[in-house]
Each structure stands twice: as C-alpha cells, then as structure tokens.
Amino acid sequence: MSSVAIIRGDELLLFDAGEGTQRAFLRAGIGLNRKTRIFITHLHGDHCIGVLGLLQTMSLASRDKPVDIYGPSGLSGFIRSSQKYLRFGLTFDVRIIEIRPGLVLNCKEYVVRATPARHSVPSFSYCLEEKERPGVFYPAKAKKLRVPEGILWSSLQHGHQVKIGRRIVRPVDVLGSPRRGRKIGISGDTRPSAKLRALFKACDVLIFESTYGDDHRDKAIENLHSTSREAGQLAKQAGAKQLVLTHFSARYADVKPLVKQAREIHDDVIPAEDLMTLQVPYLD
Amino acid sequence: MSSVAIIRGDELLLFDAGEGTQRAFLRAGIGLNRKTRIFITHLHGDHCIGVLGLLQTMSLASRDKPVDIYGPSGLSGFIRSSQKYLRFGLTFDVRIIEIRPGLVLNCKEYVVRATPARHSVPSFSYCLEEKERPGVFYPAKAKKLRVPEGILWSSLQHGHQVKIGRRIVRPVDVLGSPRRGRKIGISGDTRPSAKLRALFKACDVLIFESTYGDDHRDKAIENLHSTSREAGQLAKQAGAKQLVLTHFSARYADVKPLVKQAREIHDDVIPAEDLMTLQVPYLD
Secondary structure: OOOEEEEEOOEEEEEOOOOOHHHHHHHHOOOOOOEEEEEOOOOOHHHHOHHHHHHHHHHHOOOOOOEEEEEOOOHHHHHHHHHHHOOOOOOOOEEEEEOOOEEEEEOOOEEEEEEEOEOOOOOEEEEEEEOOEOOOEOHHHHHHOOOOOOHHHHHHHOOOOEEEOOEEEOHHHHEOOOEOOOEEEEOOOOEOOHHHHHHOOOOOEEEEEOOEOHHHHHHHHHOOOOEHHHHHHHHHHHOOOEEEEEOOOOOOOOOHHHHHHHHOOOOOEEEOOOOOOOOOOOOO | OOOEEEEEOOEEEEEOOOOOHHHHHHHHOOOOOOEEEEEOOOOOHHHHOHHHHHHHHHHHOOOOOOEEEEEOOOHHHHHHHHHHHOOOOOOOOEEEEEOOOEEEEEOOOEEEEEEEOEOOOOOEEEEEEEOOEOOOEOHHHHHHOOOOOOHHHHHHHOOOOEEEOOEEEOHHHHEOOOEOOOEEEEOOOOEOOHHHHHHOOOOOEEEEEOOEOHHHHHHHHHOOOOEHHHHHHHHHHHOOOEEEEEOOOOOOOOOHHHHHHHHOOOOOEEEOOOOOOOOOOOOO
16 A cells, blocks of 8 residues: 655655555554645555545544645546545535646645656556756855855855845845755656656666566566566656655565565665655755 | 454455455465455554455455455455556456445354444444354264264264164264354444443454553543553453453553553453464363
C-alpha cells in the first residue's frame, strides 16, 4: 500500500493514498488540518483507497481548509460515488482535478509535473520541482555599497531591489548566482521509459517502484512493473542523486537482495520502509 | 476501524471490514482462500472500506471460492461502483445480498440473524447462533445395546438411527440430551435498545461498541453510539456471559476507565485489541 508524504514548509503534498494511509498519518503526527494537496498516480486500490478514509477522518477532525486532489480520469467518479454510497458529508471543500500530462501545478515556489507511466491502467509519474531561489547573500558587498542593515538587507535577500537616497541597489549586486531548488520524483507503478528518464532528470531524490528482483524480470514485464535493477538503471541514466526503492512484492520477505541489485548500478540506493522519514537538503 | 473474524471449522465469518482489514488478515494468517462470508453492519467507511482491498488481494492470491457479502441497502452500489472505477476484475464470484431484518442465513449448523441498530445511517447488529448439537455419547449404553464399535457408533453420535439385524437403535438410546450451541453477538455502531437486548439474549460472547465513557454520555446520545457502561447494562440485561468492548473513540488513549465503568455493571468484561484472539468454548 503506497503513500509518500512530502512536507514542505506548512504544506503537505501527498503522493498516493493506499489503504491504511490515515493510520500512518496519525502515527506520523502529520496533522489533519494542514494545507494539503493529494496526487494519485493511478486508480489501483493499493494507491487510492486510502483517500476515502482520510477525507472522512479529516472531516471528523473538523478540517476547514480545502483539499485539492489530482489524478487520472475516473478519480472523480470513484470519490464522488463512494461519497454517495457511504453518505459522508465533509466539513471542507474537495476539488478533484483529472489531469493531463505536463505541468499540473504551478505555485509560487514550486511546480508539479506529470508524465504518463507505463502500467496496466492509465497512470502518471509525478515530479515536484522547486523554482530557483535567490543566490547567497554577501553582507560584505552590502556594507561596501552602504546598504543599512535590517529590512533593506532582507528585501535584497528576497530578490527585490532597494533605493537608498537616489541610489538603486539590485539583488545581483549583493547576491551570488541563483540557487537551484530541490527535485523529488515519484514513479507510481510503471515500467522504466525514456519519458520517465526525462521527467526525473537530476532529481535529488527519486522514489521508484521495484516490485520485483532479477529473479522475476519476466513478471515485471508481464505485469508492467519494474525490477530494482531497472530502477537503478533509470536513476543512474537520469542522474538522480538518491534512489529510494519502494512497492516491493509481498513475495520478498527480505528486500536486501533487491537493494543489492540496484546498488550494482547506482551508488546511493535505500529501501523505503513504513513511516520512514527522509530529509532532502538543498545541495547548493 | 472495525472487523471481527469468526473462524468456525473451515469457515470464516467476517463481521465488518474497516480500512486495513486485509493487512490484519495477513498478519493473523487467516488465509485468503478460505470459505468466507462477510457481514457489514453499516456503510460508514470505518466498517466497510476494507472490503475493496480485501477482495482485490484475494484476487491477487487467485482465490477461486465465491464470497457472499451481506449488508444494508447501498452495499451493492458501493462495491460495484468502486469495482467499475478501480477496474478490478475478480478471480471468484462475489454475491452481494442487501438484507432485511430477521433470519439472514440458515446453514446446517448455525444461523445468522440481523436486527436494526440505532445509528445515524441504516445499520444492523448481527448474531451468530449455532444450532443444537446431539447430546453426549455414552459408550456404555451403546455396548449394553450390543452396537458394534466403529461406523455405527459414529452414526449414532451424529444423530442418525442405526439398524443391527432387525433391531433399531435410536440416538436417544445412547446420547444425553441435545447440547446448546454457542452464540456470539456483534453490535456494530448503535445506541442500546430493547431489540438488541432480545437479539443478544444469553450470548456466550457479546462484542459491543463503547465509543464513549461516562464523561461523554451526551455525545453518545447525540452521535448514536453507546458508552461502556451502557454496553455493560445491555450485556447484563441480555444475560450475555462475556462482554467484549470495542470501537473506542480515539480520544481515549487509555481505555481502562471505560472497562472499569462497564465492570461496575457486568462481571466479565474485556477490551478488544487489534489482532486479539478469543476462544469461545462450548459451555455444556
């Protein structure tokens, strides 16, 4: 059962919500009234059934902030018909957006893109990409240009030019070059593909499915999943810095061999675990 | 999230299937291809959402035995529409029976009855009641009547008369009086009521909801739930031998006070826990 929660500032971006997500939510102490956006990769039960319970539990907690839910065609029918039969009212607005490939969301500080995945039903892979941030602030340069410390420094740091008497000081005068944001990829269920290599180019963290190991590559092809080695290859080719393997078949009581197979290709690979937390630092 | 699994011989009787049931199923090692009947008390998510994932996981395990699912009106719509949107095929037949109050199921060895519960949506409480079994077999009596040991003894034990030459020996000649079967009640979500007292009369085990304690009796009335004390009172009045409290509100980190309140009324009360197993012995 899949679900990845990205907490970015005061916002939660939830990618998939398999059965049991609300329980993991409570155990992780994420909080039910946080600004939230949910992205569903595809309408298989292990990736989306948890949305129903999560919405109901948010409602029981008297949530008031709206929730936007993005996903493939049919998502709205699934949620709205369940709502009808389970007769659950909600204390907040739910907006369901059935997406097309490309730019799904363009916020002030980040974008979310979707690319069709190769699975047995219409599926998307997602990528969260932060926009560039202003460069490093150099106090020495500001002092040399006689900018008084305080609010003017802060303005420059946030990329706004300031006026001192008749002089104009521009951010470029006191800042280093713009710094790239972080990039996190989430594959959902899929075969590897050139499109996904492009989507996940230079990810800081790539969370990629590895349902099978080398021993069942035939099953991976037949069931439109990936092996851990294939995940490693795609991560390497895309230049992803870290690869997190997930969605292991229940047949593997021990996933170490799968991790080993991926590590033969990519040198920073870890297996996902329930309730695992990962910090994604800025790299410059 | 509610689910009670009764394993009786080779059969599984599942009462409710809240979110996460399939996971508990696997952890409990119940087995996905067992003869199974599912009874849903009402269509609130915490009592029925788990059906979807359970059916899909049974299918992934190539189940071939049919599953019968009993419950209130709307159950069929909920399952069939989810099946449509989640596009899940099944490797076995699912028969959905939207029930009326009364005798729901009449099998060779037991019956299941349903009575309307008092909750915010159409709801049932269920009772599983075994039919009488033949009385104790007395080998001494059989020997005295010169019944040869072996298959004829077995026939008599199972309640069939046997012929020895021209003589007929009847079960009543060698058996004690019929023994009562076991009786297990499951409340679902409900206020206490006279109807439920009647349904649960002389239960061996009564699994009754106790969402609240004395401190929130007003909420119990408002939200159509029961307090643990009310559960104790109903169990006592019904003559239920053991009371299992369940469905505690998440507000109670410690349910001991609720158990204590019920024990002030009924002397055999235990709180349900996830994955708890209970043996229900024959009492005579």
